[in-house]
Amino acid sequence: MAISGVMRLGEVALRVLDMDAALHHYIDIVGLQKVTGDTGHVYLKCWDEHDHHSVILRSADSAGMDYCAFKCRADADLDRFAEGAKAFGLEVSELAAEERLASGRRIRFQVPTGHWVELYAHKEQNGNGLPLRNPDPFPDGLKGIAPGRLEHCFVYGPDSAAAARFFTDVLDFSVSERLELPDGSTKACFLACNTAMHDIGIVEHNEPGKFHHMSFWLDSPEEIYRAALLLGKNDVPIDEGPTQHGIGRAKTIYFWDPSGNRNEVFSGSYLSYPDRPALTWDAAQIGKAISYPQRRMAETFMTVLT
Missing domain, CATH: 3.10.180.10 (2,3-Dihydroxybiphenyl 1,2-Dioxygenase, domain 1)
Incomplete structure (x- = not known):
């Protein structure tokens, strides 16, 4: 391995x-x-x-x-x-x-x-409800959207360049994509520790310790659209989507929990090996970066944090 x-x-x-x-x-x-x-x-x-x-x-x-x-x-x-x-x-x-x-x-x-x-490095394991020999593709009794795993988190705070440097220089993460301001500085940085497009994203912001979202993985775009219907059926407020990101190419929906924490379900992004060149998006293209088909984003998407 x-x-x-x-x-x-x-x-x-x-x-x-x-x-x-x-x-x-x-x-x-x-x-x-x-x-x-x-x-x-x-x-x-x-x-x-x-x-x-x-x-x-x-x-x-x-x-x-x-x-x-x-x-x-x-x-x-x-x-x-x-x-x-x-x-x-x-x-x-x-x-x-x-x-x-x-x-x-x-x-x-x-x-x-x-x-x-x-x-x-160690956490107790309690399994996924399936045997380790000849398992079925999924267990009985799943409910709701039923994501398979926690995928990434996204945070906001000051001195994001130093934070990104810590993740790359100390923890051996790699930069997969970045959003660049007209002065050449980085507004948002997407960092990966494995082959995911990102495991954490960091956005420059004046308030420290702010949270944008945590994301859960779904296996297919069809599951994303099923999730959209379940969210609608349960009157869950949606912030963005269903759509496809330009950044990362993932199919996505962002929605709110009852406390105002933002959740995402996410599917279909590319594999990001450490030798893959980092991609850069100009801030003027942020609409496409967030929602490629619509080329715009919800007013709340970059501003509402917890």
């Missing part, structure tokens, strides 16, 4: 205002599976994930993201990345095994945009 270091986005921890409403949204409509939890914290996963959980909901007075966490290939990677983060100028703390539910030890740091990021 050639993938080493950071393998993928493994966990997003979200703040929600009304846990009952959030659970109805994420379980009954989005189709995530509840693993465990109480009134304060609930742990969810997508159906085709083997790890214990990938989404954490926490009751809070404000919406947004508490942290995102990436899974590494080996425990030794944590020590290597901790040293690199310190050399970059970040303060690094360590969380002991089981300090996060079902997880091995972690390192934790705040990147220049103000977001908290954690790295871990």
